[in-house]
Amino acid sequence: VNIGVLTSGGDAPGMNAAVRAVVRQGLAGGHRLVGFRHGFDGILKADYVELHPGSVGGIIDEGGTFLGTGRSPRFELEEGQLAALENLAALDVDGLLVVGGEGSMKGAHALCLRGFPALGIPGTIDNDVYGTEVSIGFDTCLNTILDAVSKLRDTASAHDRVFVVEVMGRKCGALALYSALGGGADFVVIPEDLSHRDQAARAVAYDHRRGKLHTIILVAEGACTADEMVKALSGNVLGHEVRRSVLGYIQRGGHPSARDRILGSRMGAAATDALVGGTSDVMVGVEADRIVFTALEDVITKKKELDLSILDLLATLAL
Ligand code: F6P
Numbered sequence: 001v002n003i004g005v006l007t008s009g010g011d012a013p014g015m016n017a018a019v020r021a022v023v024r025q026g027l028a029g030g031h032r033l034v035g036f037r038h039g040f041d042g043i044l045k046a047d048y049v050e051l052h053p054g055s056v057g058g059i060i061d062e063g064g065t066f067l068g069t070g071r072s073p074r075f076e077l078e079e080g081q082l083a084a085l086e087n088l089a090a091l092d093v094d095g096l097l098v099v100g101g102e103g104s105m106k107g108a109h110a111l112c113l114r115g116f117p118a119l120g121i122p123g124t125i126d127n128d129v130y131g132t133e134v135s136i137g138f139d140t141c142l143n144t145i146l147d148a149v150s151k152l153r154d155t156a157s158a159h160d161r162v163f164v165v166e167v168m169g170r171k172c173g174a175l176a177l178y179s180a181l182g183g184g185a186d187f188v189v190i191p192e193d194l195s196h197r198d199q200a201a202r203a204v205a206y207d208h209r210r211g212k213l214h215t216i217i218l219v220a221e222g223a224c225t226a227d228e229m230v231k232a233l234s235g236n237v238l239g240h241e242v243r244r245s246v247l248g249y250i251q252r253g254g255h256p257s258a259r260d261r262i263l264g265s266r267m268g269a270a271a272t273d274a275l276v277g278g279t280s281d282v283m284v285g286v287e288a289d290r291i292v293f294t295a296l297e298d299v300i301t302k303k304k305e306l307d308l309s310i311l312d313l314l315a316t317l318a319l
Contacts (some may be wrong), residue, residue, distance in 0.1 A: 001276050002032045004093040005051075007065040008039035008072075008100035008107065011252055012137025014125045014260030015065040018099050020056035021268025022121075027053055029276060038068040039100070040075035040107050043084040043267055048091065060261055063140070065252045071103065081110055095275045097268075099123040101138070102300060105283055109296035112281035119275045120283035120296055121267050125252055128172035130302040131294030132285025134256055136267065141168075141251050141257040141311035142179050148247055149216060155216040162204060162237050164217045166226035166246040173308065175251075176220035186215045186318045189229065191222035192306050200229065201236040208240060214239075266291060 005022050007015045015301025019035070026033045033051040036042030049055070049067075059066050074080035088096070095117035098108040101124035108118040122129040125141035145167055156163045165185075169175040180188035186207065189197045197219075204215050215237075219229050226244035233242050256264070263286065270291045271284040282293040 002094045004034045004096040006036040007069045008104035011069050013063040013140035013256035014060040014136035014264040015123045017261045017264030018268035021265040022272050023051045023056045024270040025269040033219045035067050038070040040072040052247045106300045117280035121271050126169045127174040130304040131299045136264045140257040146183045147178040160213045162215040162242045164226045164244045165193045169220045171222040173220040179217040185218045187217040189219040189223045201232050205236040
């Protein structure tokens with residue numbers, strides 16, 4: 001089988017481990033591997049590389065994606081998809097493995113609807129993809145945020161300050177929620193429960209009346225900006241200065257954690273086996289530490305639920 005592979009959307013630590021697994025598992029089975037550069041645009045521009053065992057040597061511990069990534073507006077159009085199919089046929093590619101977030105899964109599904117075998121591997125720091133408990137990159141990103149929160153707490157407590165920390169996640173609050181829990185934050189604001197955004201100022205004022213000296217508030221970018229939260233707090237934190245920190249793109253970089261390397265390796269190999277075995281139009285995922293497959297149709301139409309009981313736990317632990 002001639003297998004194409006690409007990474008698409010925002011890069012996530014562990015994508016390299018996934019592509020490495022795809023390549024090595026595929027080659028071990030006697031298949032040919034073609035890597036497309038910078039996502040679906042790589043197919044449209046016939047920008048590709050033949051992959052050999054050495055092509056993926058020494059990358060398991062590297063962040064980013066050695067294939068490059070990108071979002072392709074042209075591939076969203078019928079014209080782009082038809083052009084991609086022509087190029088795939090010209091390169092003799094029989095099936096495609098797509099590593100990325102929900103938008104990338106839509107791209108894989110679009111090819112399947114046109115009769116071309118494709119299979120998804122979830123790679124996004126946001127952990128917002130239906131069909132898997134965890135996506136590649138989420139764990140590393142959480143660790144990066146926790147490292148930053150620890151450092152911010154040092155300076156927050158030295159000055160008795162309130163710190164508002166804005167994290168990524170697009171429309172999903174998973175990064176904010178879990179890093180708030182793991183980082184011992186006092187408050188979190190996520191798009192899934194905006195009531196907390198309105199309560200934050202009152203809660204912080206109350207905490208200070210009780211004698212709390214410093215406060216860490218995490219906000220998910222999908223709920224509000226750090227600046228908006230700082231504004232909402234003004235006048236409610238008498239005697240305490242408020243500072244903000246937008247963590248930004250450092251959240252996407254860095255060496256993948258052990259969990260993301262292992263997850264990428266398992267998912268990459270399982271997806272390759274599935275594609276070679278004739279399975280298509282599904283995404284590989286992990287549930288209760290087991291590899292599972294979910295129809296791409298469900299992946300792109302269903303919403304992954306966030307465990308909102310963690311908000312209560314956070315409130316109790318932040319006492
Ligand atoms: O999906 C990953 C992500 O990092 C989001 O958390 C963020 O909103 C977005 O990508 C940023 O995208 P871009 O790289 O296009 O600025």
